[in-house]
Amino acid sequence: MPAQPQAGSLRPWTAIALLAVAFPALTGCASLIVSKRKLPLPVAPPTVQSASADELVARLNDQWKSFESLTATVDIQASKLKSKEGIATDYPSFRGNLLLRKPEMLRILGKMPVVQTAMFDLASDGTRFTLLVPPRSKVYQGLNAAKGKSPNWYENLRPGFLFSAMVVRGVSPDELYSVISESITEEDTDKKHLLIRPEYVLNIVRHKPGGQELAPVRVVRFHREDLLPYEQDLYDENGTLETQVIYGPYQDFGGAKYPSTITLRRPQEEYQLLMTIERVMTNTTLSDDQFQVKIPNGSTIQILQ
Numbered sequence: 001m002p003a004q005p006q007a008g009s010l011r012p013w014t015a016i017a018l019l020a021v022a023f024p025a026l027t028g029c030a031s032l033i034v035s036k037r038k039l040p041l042p043v044a045p046p047t048v049q050s051a052s053a054d055e056l057v058a059r060l061n062d063q064w065k066s067f068e069s070l071t072a073t074v075d076i077q078a079s080k081l082k083s084k085e086g087i088a089t090d091y092p093s094f095r096g097n098l099l100l101r102k103p104e105m106l107r108i109l110g111k112m113p114v115v116q117t118a119m120f121d122l123a124s125d126g127t128r129f130t131l132l133v134p135p136r137s138k139v140y141q142g143l144n145a146a147k148g149k150s151p152n153w154y155e156n157l158r159p160g161f162l163f164s165a166m167v168v169r170g171v172s173p174d175e176l177y178s179v180i181s182e183s184i185t186e187e188d189t190d191k192k193h194l195l196i197r198p199e200y201v202l203n204i205v206r207h208k209p210g211g212q213e214l215a216p217v218r219v220v221r222f223h224r225e226d227l228l229p230y231e232q233d234l235y236d237e238n239g240t241l242e243t244q245v246i247y248g249p250y251q252d253f254g255g256a257k258y259p260s261t262i263t264l265r266r267p268q269e270e271y272q273l274l275m276t277i278e279r280v281m282t283n284t285t286l287s288d289d290q291f292q293v294k295i296p297n298g299s300t301i302q303i304l305q
């Protein structure tokens with residue numbers, strides 16, 4: 001007499017039949033093999049700092065309060081972006097000299113590659129700007145808020161977003177803020193492993209007039225290894241992303257910590273500037289006449305509204 005199966009046991013063919021019902025994709029398999037494999041483990045930084053929203057804002061405000069001026073020599077790589085077509089046109093890199101002074105004064109002189117003659121000269125007194133384009137004997141003037149529509153990317157440069165890219169401002173009393181904590185995972189191609197990057201995301205908004213709606217102003221992202229900002233997203237009055245700034249690794253420039261690279265993207269105007277910092281000096285004395293452009297005789301002046 002054949003042995004009866006004990007209670008709680010199943011014959012092998014019965015177990016396979018049940019698996020086939022539970023997992024239809026396995027039906028017809030001659031055998032079921034369970035295997036294990038190792039997944040890459042992200043490596044966390046050795047130090048992760050903690051800070052509240054108030055503490056992050058206090059850090060930004062202290063840095064902004066201590067800042068008075070900045071001079072920098074940079075190497076600039078400009079790219080024209082055609083996002084819908086998936087095409088980027090990279091222009092030859094050129095040298096740029098920058099001057100900044102609070103609250104809004106800026107000057108940047110771009111020099112032609114190789115010959116080192118002036119390609120453009122942009123200056124602002126904090127309210128109005130003058131942009132000289134010597135190769136075309138043309139001058140643009142207008143309020144800082146005036147936007148450019150030229151097919152030549154350098155004719156669309158404006159002092160406001162350049163200033164905000166070079167220096168992370170503090171938070172104004174009329175602005176509201178909140179912070180979230182999250183982590184991103186990225187690949188370290190040199191060491192061939194994954195890195196986990198804990199970060200804080202500081203959202204800065206303000207009330208729209210006449211209602212309860214909040215308008216985005218800025219988003220500032222901090223690495224928690226050092227609590228230094230590594231990215232800024234700046235929005236226009238319609239809540240559209242206007243400028244994205246990515247800060248590369250910070251270096252010591254004569255006692256001042258400053259990003260070694262600054263990538264500035266203008267998605268609406270479809271161009272990008274990658275600035276490699278060669279030299280930086282902070283809080284040097286800069287006079288008003290250093291923020292003035294001398295207009296050559298015979299230049300065509302266009303006033304922008």
